[in-house]
Amino acid sequence: MADRFDVVVIGGGITGLMTAWNLAEAGAYVALLEAGDLGTQASGANAGSLHLQIQYPEFAAYGEEWARAYGPCLGFLKDSLALWQELSDRVGEDLDVKLGGGVVVAQTDAQLETIARKAAIEGAHGVETKMLSRDELQALAPYLSDKAIGGGYCPMEGKANPLRATPAVAVAAQSAGVTIHCNTKVAGIVKEPEGFEIVTSSESFRAKRIVNAAGAKAGTIAAMLGVNIEIDGFPLQVTVTEPVAPLIPHLVYSAAGKLSLKQAANGGCIIGGGWPAARRGDGTLATDPTSLTGNMSVAAGVVPKLGAMRAVRSWTAWVNGTPDWRPILGEVPSCGGFFLALFPWVGFSAAPMTAQLTAELVLGKRPSTPLKGISVLAD
Ligand SMILES: Cc1cc2nc3c(=O)[nH]c(=O)nc-3n(C[C@H](O)[C@H](O)[C@H](O)COP(=O)(O)OP(=O)(O)OC[C@H]3O[C@@H](n4cnc5c(N)ncnc54)[C@H](O)[C@@H]3O)c2cc1C
Incomplete structure (x- = not known):
């Protein structure tokens, strides 16, 4: 039996590592247990988007009532992106964090009207999404197809490099005194x-x-x-093209189909947006060819130059998802001392705030952001 720790953090993704780091910096004696290697699940395999606006496909599918219930999470994400901007300095390494803005592109009047309704809810929660005419959009993003008739522009969104971020946070956590145990799968808790x-x-x-x-x-x-919580794993895939000259300075979404698109610092265009990966018989994941062609087709419909680029690699991973998209954060009321640090679907964007809030709660501090309306545990 090892020492008695103040806190054991289970999971060596970006959320667990940042939480452990914050706790250790505040003086707690912390161990982190990871079933495999650090950052090898969603935190190392995600597309690196720093999301803020409500995702268009979910808004179109679930409607305004769902968006209003999710609305308070936007302030949380906004605070998280502000923390992302400081993270490179905090870890002492360039994490390719760039908040160049996010553009959701419409190709029909109905799509434009849906973006405007979405923007109104975002605005009510302190997130600016400016509606752009065809000309304004083309001036901002000349790489877009001329089928784009307008869109919404959220200036605070952007990207970071997941392959750099999680390892850098792991080094910082270790330097702050966190004892990290890899290949240590939690099998039971008493x-x-x-x-x-x-x-x-x-x-x-x-x-x-x-x-x-x-x-x-x-x-x-x-x-x-x-403790029963509504979180599950959903298989997703992402694809990257060969590196090309700088073309896309924004995070790009489409109202015509699921898409998240950005250009990484090395020139590769990273194309995702929630397309499902295939499950093999043994439970592992593989690229789904139908998703791949669907994703590439939406991407090339929005940015025609992508049609002439070679895709060089696709990869897959399980994302942590909840049905209503709302995070599960805080101490479990029926199990004192047991804290949940779970921000679904866009947990990479949310990780700095999830970690900050979780550390505050674990240390018995008043949370810097009230969780009412955000975490399902605070309802
Ligand atoms: C393909 C893909 C693309 C995505 N794109 C984006 C994006 O662009 N932007 C964005 O914001 N979000 C994105 N996401 C979501 C985001 O990556 C995740 O929400 C986030 O990384 C979750 O981080 P985490 O640390 O909570 O979980 P993880 O990174 O999944 O880490 C959890 C860790 O817990 C460990 N673990 C599990 N069980 C045990 C156990 N029994 N004992 C010990 N350890 C255990 C796992 O091995 C894992 O390392 C994407 C996800 C995927 C899959």
């Missing part, structure tokens, strides 16, 4: 009078408090303490 015993594939740990930051597998961890 509630004790003064805390928890965490049983893993290698050894057992004791902690006064636990943070569950296990991403798509967080439901399995919560169930070990009899």
